[in-house]
Amino acid sequence: MAHIGVLALQGDYEKHSRSLARVGAQTSEVRTAAELEPCDGLVIPGGESTSMLKLLDREGLFEPLRRFGARKFIFGTCAGAILLATRVENPEQPSLGLVDIAVRRNAYGRQLDSRVASIAGVGFGSMEAVFIRAPIILSTGPAVRVLARYGNDPVLVEDGRHVVSTFHPELSNDDRVHAYFLKKVTG
């Protein structure tokens, strides 16, 4: 059984653990480099990317995460997408640079502009997308494959081993994106 860690510094990590368990993964919460080590894949959840960034930095997790991403699988949602990107705007902030995308934080505006939308994904068909203070993917590198868009904006993409969504599949009763990620990990 594949072991998927969920970065549990802050955010909706518990929701991800539940989605992953439902699709048949073994899960554990990851707060230290030692807890990251045994994982086959990692989910970086939604939450506040600035809060996570401070803790990554202070607890010395930034480099271990980068090294993990260089050989293993990572799935980031919302704040996780921001942390995985190569470039971040509004404001500019450091990131892991593991997925070749540029993102703009809180791009749809404040909470009043959060929404539940219906999107269509390549190989997924129609699915619900819950956006909460979501970032926008401004541009994607040549190796990035767009799996779903909302309007013109890519909202679900993959770059090699890694998957990123700007919405929250963990908040819908639909585990297909988690199942897709797990399948990448198990091969």
Next chain:
Amino acid sequence: MILNEEFRLKIGLAEMLKGGVIMDVTTPDQAVIAEAAGACAVMALERVPSDIRRDGGVARMSPVSMIRGIQNSVSIPVMAKARIGHYMEARVLEVLEVDYIDESEVLTPADEENHIDKRQFKVPFVCGAKNLGEALRRISEGAAMIRTKGEAGSGNIVEAVRHMRTIQREMKQLTVLTHDELYAEAKRHQSPIELVEFVAANGQLPVPNFSAGGVATPADAALMMAMGAETVFVGSGIFKSNDPARFAKAIVKATTYWKDPVKVMEACDEVGVSEPMRGLDTSKLPAEELMANRGW
């Protein structure tokens, strides 16, 4: 239990705040310190609760200019407080696009019978509760997040512990009852049967449950997490300590790593010999001075 799209979104933002620390701030400079320390949100208010307690008088919604100043200085969510029942203050905060409204007992209540009909708003609300009945009544009115009240501005964790223990115990009790016993429980808790049934089936509230009112040290924050809080609000505890930046950082660390006593010890050590806020013995306060008794 009506989980329509709008209510799911409101709960969704609360989910994003989990495992973090929400800090009371009164100026843009304080908001910047809070964000730099790793706060997952800030609560904009005119005076921290311990000053409200000291000054007396009527405590109201914060000035618009102050809330705007704080919104412009940070990228994390900004919450603000409205008086209990003061739905016009809430309308003003909604127009300002605060991320969350706290219908708060820390301010002087505007209505001694009715809380705000929170379902009529697009902006999500958080409300305080001392027990399960209060929590479920607030949820039925539309609150998307509950925080145990504790005793704001006291710097004393005892009331927060009392309220968290009470809610957790009352939830556990419901889970072992048979369905025909739940009607009497709904009556006892003065709460809708649908919400009582939800708690009985799930052993938890249908919305996130955070803790507030009395956290003054990293160990206090870790204690509340261990007792079942999903996030910690820190009011006076940071900016009434004698080293706010250090206390803020250390409380964030202790909240994230509450399961690991070594990390909690490190967080306690990070504040060095800086002093936490001076606390109050809440058992010596007369009942009419307890903010937790506001709200019904």
